[in-house]
Amino acid sequence: xxxxxxxxxxxxxxxxxxxxxxxxxxxxxxxxxxxxxxxxxxxxxxxxxxxxxxxxxxxxxxxxxxxxxxxxxxxxxxxxxxxxxxxxxxxxxxxxxxxxxxxxxxxxxxxxxxxxxxxxxxxxxxxxxxxxxxxxxxxxxxxxxxxxxxxxxxxxxxxxxxxxxxxxxxxxxxxxxxxxxxxxxxxxxxxxxxxxxxxxxxxxxxxxxxxxxxxxxxxxxxxxxxxxxxxxxxxxxxxxxxxxxxxxxxxxxxxxxxxxxxxxxxxxxxxxxxxxxxxxxxxxxxxxxxxxxxxxxxxxxxxxxxxxxxxxxxxxxxxxxxxxxxxxxxxxxxxxxxxxxxxxxxxxxxxxxxxxxxxxxxxxxxx
Amino acid sequence: xxxxxxxxxxxxxxxxxxxxxxxxxxxxxxxxxxxxxxxxxxxxxxxxxxxxxxxxxxxxxxxxxxxxxxxxxxxxxxxxxxxxxxxxxxxxxxxxxxxxxxxxxxxxxxxxxxxxxxxxxxxxxxxxxxxxxxxxxxxxxxxxxxxxxxxxxxxxxxxxxxxxxxxxxxxxxxxxxxxxxxxxxxxxxxxxxxxxxxxxxxxxxxxxxxxxxxxxxxxxxxxxxxxxxxxxxxxxxxxxxxxxxxxxxxxxxxxxxxxxxxxxxxxxxxxxxxxxxxxxxxxxxxxxxxxxxxxxxxxxxxxxxxxxxxxxxxxxxxxxxxxxxxxxxxxxxxxxxxxxxxxxxxxxxxxxxxxxxxxxx
Numbered sequence: 001x002x003x004x005x006x007x008x009x010x011x012x013x014x015x016x017x018x019x020x021x022x023x024x025x026x027x028x029x030x031x032x033x034x035x036x037x038x039x040x041x042x043x044x045x046x047x048x049x050x051x052x053x054x055x056x057x058x059x060x061x062x063x064x065x066x067x068x069x070x071x072x073x074x075x076x077x078x079x080x081x082x083x084x085x086x087x088x089x090x091x092x093x094x095x096x097x098x099x100x101x102x103x104x105x106x107x108x109x110x111x112x113x114x115x116x117x118x119x120x121x122x123x124x125x126x127x128x129x130x131x132x133x134x135x136x137x138x139x140x141x142x143x144x145x146x147x148x149x150x151x152x153x154x155x156x157x158x159x160x161x162x163x164x165x166x167x168x169x170x171x172x173x174x175x176x177x178x179x180x181x182x183x184x185x186x187x188x189x190x191x192x193x194x195x196x197x198x199x200x201x202x203x204x205x206x207x208x209x210x211x212x213x214x215x216x217x218x219x220x221x222x223x224x225x226x227x228x229x230x231x232x233x234x235x236x237x238x239x240x241x242x243x244x245x246x247x248x249x250x251x252x253x254x255x256x257x258x259x260x261x262x263x264x265x266x267x268x269x270x271x272x273x274x275x276x277x278x279x280x281x282x283x284x285x286x287x288x289x290x291x292x293x294x295x296x297x298x299x300x301x302x303x304x305x306x307x308x309x310x311x312x313x314x315x316x317x318x319x320x321x322x323x324x325x326x327x328x329x330x331x332x333x334x335x336x337x338x339x340x341x342x343x344x345x346x347x348x349x350x351x352x353x354x355x356x357x358x359x360x361x362x363x364x365x366x367x
Numbered sequence: 368x369x370x371x372x373x374x375x376x377x378x379x380x381x382x383x384x385x386x387x388x389x390x391x392x393x394x395x396x397x398x399x400x401x402x403x404x405x406x407x408x409x410x411x412x413x414x415x416x417x418x419x420x421x422x423x424x425x426x427x428x429x430x431x432x433x434x435x436x437x438x439x440x441x442x443x444x445x446x447x448x449x450x451x452x453x454x455x456x457x458x459x460x461x462x463x464x465x466x467x468x469x470x471x472x473x474x475x476x477x478x479x480x481x482x483x484x485x486x487x488x489x490x491x492x493x494x495x496x497x498x499x500x501x502x503x504x505x506x507x508x509x510x511x512x513x514x515x516x517x518x519x520x521x522x523x524x525x526x527x528x529x530x531x532x533x534x535x536x537x538x539x540x541x542x543x544x545x546x547x548x549x550x551x552x553x554x555x556x557x558x559x560x561x562x563x564x565x566x567x568x569x570x571x572x573x574x575x576x577x578x579x580x581x582x583x584x585x586x587x588x589x590x591x592x593x594x595x596x597x598x599x600x601x602x603x604x605x606x607x608x609x610x611x612x613x614x615x616x617x618x619x620x621x622x623x624x625x626x627x628x629x630x631x632x633x634x635x636x637x638x639x640x641x642x643x644x645x646x647x648x649x650x651x652x653x654x655x656x657x658x659x660x661x662x663x664x665x666x667x668x669x670x671x672x673x674x675x676x677x678x679x680x681x682x683x684x685x686x687x688x689x690x691x692x693x694x695x696x697x698x699x700x701x702x703x704x705x706x707x708x709x710x711x712x713x714x715x716x717x718x719x720x721x722x723x724x725x726x727x728x
Contacts, residue, residue, distance in 0.1 A: 172602045
């Protein structure tokens with residue numbers, strides 16, 4: 001009897017959720033939320049939410065609501081008054097308009113860490129232009145903007161380690177010394193949503209959108225990659241014209257060497273060991289010839305070295321360190337020296353060199 | 368013959384009763400207390416706890432298995448000891464009720480914002496009542512079952528390894544804004560619960576004291592694994608900023624068929640938290656029975672549980688509960704050290720007197 005009562009009580013305890021009822025038909029489960037700068041000075045944050053709805057006939061649709069508020073919580077309070085459904089957060093996508101991101105996000109997104117409803121894996125995205133426009137614009141090729149964006153981000157995250165971002169990763173890199181966060185940047189027009197590249201940050205301020213070519217190099221510089229891809233254009237030796245080369249199945253290893261003589265003389269050498277297969281080559285070289293293969297490998301190495309140098313230069317100008325060079329330097333210094341050093345001032349003049357080594361493992365089915 | 372606690376049961380019981388509610392914030396507490404690579408501070412606390420356990424083991428050996436009440440009351444009358452006993456009872460009931468309240472408030476914040484706190488308090492207290500009714504033997508048997516129900520969860524942390532990076536550990540050791548003294552007390556409170564074993568003396572098989580060390584080692588291993596993982600998972604300042612980093616870690620775990628596993632795990636952790644609560648209530652009940660053995664044990668239990676419910680209703684916010692728990696932990700740590708030392712002193716004087724008597728004869 002005692003055991004039965006005990007089991008009953010344990011069940012009651014585990015079923016305590018029934019005390020906090022959430023009937024799915026009565027919920028507005030937020031798929032996407034966008035934040036932008038509003039035109040109203042008194043209510044500077046424009047919040048747009050998108051959630052799915054199901055009619056009594058079982059028809060699926062999405063609904064968007066927009067308000068201007070003083071803070072994110074103020075906006076959510078106002079949004080609750082615009083619908084008969086209960087607004088609840090989830091593992092959705094959170095979009096930030098370009099203008100807002102340039103002002104700095106941390107005070108603003110700090111609210112999200114406080115709210116347990118917003119999952120740690122919620123995706124953060126930057127939008128060129130206005131975030132709410134991306135959510136609300138009806139596009140003939142996109143049936144559900146939020147769902148489309150979410151699956152797009154999943155795909156991009158799987159292909160590019162650097163673009164696999166979430167709320168947790170954003171905060172982790174923001175709070176760490178010597179690394180800055182990165183977020184994917186999307187743009188939109190009347191027809192389609194597209195990825196523009198990686199948005200790099202200086203602390204919590206968005207400073208620059210890297211092109212897709214730069215983003216793929218950043219991806220290889222930021223860590224070891226398994227089964228990656230790379231598209232590059234190289235100058236053909238015979239015709240002198242640019243030819244396209246596409247590598248796939250790339251496994252790369254990344255090693256950073258830090259040489260510190262004193263706080264003025266620091267060198268960072270990033271060696272990149274890349275092994276991949278040729279999937280497409282539009283040049284004139286016969287790749288079955290080992291000599292040509294070596295030549296092509298050299299060309300790819302040169303491409304990577306030159307473009308990595310340009311990329312570092314760009315990031316140094318904007319004082320953004322998405323690779324985490326600062327962390328490498330920090331881990332080679334004593335605590336006092338690191339604290340004394342003004343990393344943001346040192347970083348733009350830092351001597352960073354990339355040394356790529358490329359091996360083309362397979363050259364494809366044809367010569 | 369009266370049933371006695373087996374040494375494996377004691378190890379598991381000790382492991383299960385140690386204060387798990389602190390685990391949720393342990394990586395942050397070590398970071399706040401010891402700075403960068405603060406997980407190393409756990410080793411220091413572990414050594415201290417082992418010394419504390421050693422004191423209990425010495426009492427058992429010197430007292431030849433006599434209960435501490437027998438040892439104390441051969442020299443000091445019960446009425447003199449009464450205020451001390453009442454203080455210990457108060458501290459242990461306070462500890463149990465604050466651990467209960469804190470668990471409830473966390474579960475309310477994360478998962479059941481609409482469920483009234485009193486409902487949880489009543490349910491947990493009733494579960495405690497059922498366990499306490501069976502006595503320590505039933506509690507220890509339940510702890511083995513709860514152990515099997517909860518130990519698998521540690522393997523879920525494997526899913527965090529892809530996010531783990533040694534670079535985040537930094538090469539700095541114990542640097543930053545550290546608070547060694549107060550911080551150590553907080554970290555020490557994560558190990559509390561073992562001190563109740565001072566009341567086990569007449570209920571155990573011989574050579575049981577090594578089981579306390581083993582139980583504590585098991586707990587330390589879990590604490591170490593989770594805290595170490597935390598330092599590679601979070602960046603240092605992020606760790607300082609997260610009140611319950613272990614919940615964030617659990618939240619991040621995603622299995623192909625399951626996301627946000629912290630909901631599930633937190634419900635399972637109720638078993639561990641309940642055992643911590645139960646053992647403190649049980650300890651208080653043992654002392655009450657020593658004060659007045661004429662009153663039936665079940666009546667004592669009802670009085671203790673009722674007092675526990677009332678105490679848990681006093682602080683309302685999580686901040687207040689943390690403050691109360693901190694204060695009560697200070698007292699509990701004081702009891703964990705001073706009670707064995709006090710009993711050891713008595714044993715020492717008894718030995719001296721016995722030697723004196725035998726010399727005189």
